[in-house]
Amino acid sequence: MSEYVKWDLYEQGYGMITLYRPERRNALSFDMIEELQRLIRDARNLELKALVITGAGTETFCAGGDLNDFHADLSSQEAFSALYPMKEVLYELSRFPVPTIALLNGHTRGGGCELATACDFRYATEGSTIGFVQGKLGISPGWGGGAMLYQRIHPLKAYEMLVQSRVYSTEEAIQLGWLQGIIHEDTLAEDIDHILQPFLQKNLDQLIHFKQQYVKQQIPLSLSADMDDEVRRCSNLWGNEAHKEAVERFQKS
Numbered sequence: 414m415s416e417y418v419k420w421d422l423y424e425q426g427y428g429m430i431t432l433y434r435p436e437r438r439n440a441l442s443f444d445m446i447e448e449l450q451r452l453i454r455d456a457r458n459l460e461l462k463a464l465v466i467t468g469a470g471t472e473t474f475c476a477g478g479d480l481n482d483f484h485a486d487l488s489s490q491e492a493f494s495a496l497y498p499m500k501e502v503l504y505e506l507s508r509f510p511v512p513t514i515a516l517l518n519g520h521t522r523g524g525g526c527e528l529a530t531a532c533d534f535r536y537a538t539e540g541s542t543i544g545f546v547q548g549k550l551g552i553s554p555g556w557g558g559g560a561m562l563y564q565r566i567h568p569l570k571a572y573e574m575l576v577q578s579r580v581y582s583t584e585e586a587i588q589l590g591w592l593q594g595i596i597h598e599d600t601l602a603e604d605i606d607h608i609l610q611p612f613l614q615k616n617l618d619q620l621i622h623f624k625q626q627y628v629k630q631q632i633p634l635s636l637s638a639d640m641d642d643e644v645r646r647c648s649n650l651w652g653n654e655a656h657k658e659a660v661e662r663f664q665k666s
């Protein structure tokens with residue numbers, strides 16, 4: 414159980430998971446990852462028409478892995494064991510039986526971008542920024558979200574986002590095909606309703622069919638092995654000096 418992940422079930426037929434740790438910019442601790450997995454598994458049995466993932470507060474959707482939990486001083490094997498559970502969460506989320514939507518309520522970094530990528534659709538509040546910044550930390554994405562990015566957007570754009578490792582505006586993220594639209598703080602409830610209505614108006618069998626068709630095309634079983642490979646490669650980079658220095662810099666700032 415983690416007090417930092419909340420679950421809400423809406424009578425219109427959708428569920429919402431909220432990362433609830435705004436003072437740490439919703440960075441994912443080990444406990445939160447375990448709770449996310451439990452909630453996603455339980456939600457499979459609820460006949461939902463959509464699953465939404467968002468973050469608490471107005472600053473950040475998710476700042477990635479909690480850099481205190483995933484500290485730099487781990488052997489490759491230890492890093493692999495620390496990173497792997499979130500790979501499983503992302504893979505299960507990507508194959509969730511009905512549409513999944515990430516509502517990005519602010520900045521999204523590192524593993525936060527991986528979590529959002531595991532959802533089918535992404536919407537962000539105006540002024541949000543998005544960065545697969547792992548390349549600037551001496552590592553590469555470590556939860557399999559990089560491999561998944563290649564399935565979500567044009568491969569060259571995915572490569573560009575990962576290798577540049579820079580922070581993108583919402584407008585740029587729309588152009589890259591990663592973000593589907595922008596929502597507004599002052600009309601948030603209406604905007605969310607507008608996004609969800611097309612799903613909620615369908616019957617469950619239709620939604621399951623559309624999702625299965627997409628999963629068959631874009632989220633093949635073989636993706637799991639590519640994600641494992643990504644976790645392994647990131648684990649091998651974990652102990653390098655550039656990564657240690659980057660994490661130390663962050664912890665001291």
Ligand SMILES: CC[C@@H](C(=O)O)C(=O)SCCNC(=O)CCNC(=O)[C@H](O)C(C)(C)COP(=O)(O)OP(=O)(O)OC[C@H]1O[C@@H](n2cnc3c(N)ncnc32)[C@H](O)[C@@H]1OP(=O)(O)O
Pocket residue numbers: 436437438440472473475476477478479480481483520521522523524525527546547550553554555556666
């Ligand atoms: C481990 C998996 C790996 C992967 O596979 O991808 C990763 O995810 S690596 C992590 C990559 N993430 C980052 O490098 C993001 C780091 N955070 C930021 O860049 C910024 O915090 C932000 C997200 C842009 C928000 O900026 P701002 O609003 O100015 O907040 P602060 O920077 O002042 O942070 C407030 C508070 O939160 C703590 N914090 C933020 N991110 C993390 C984190 N990833 N892990 C742990 N703690 C985090 C930060 O230290 C501040 O704490 P206090 O100083 O105690 O208030």
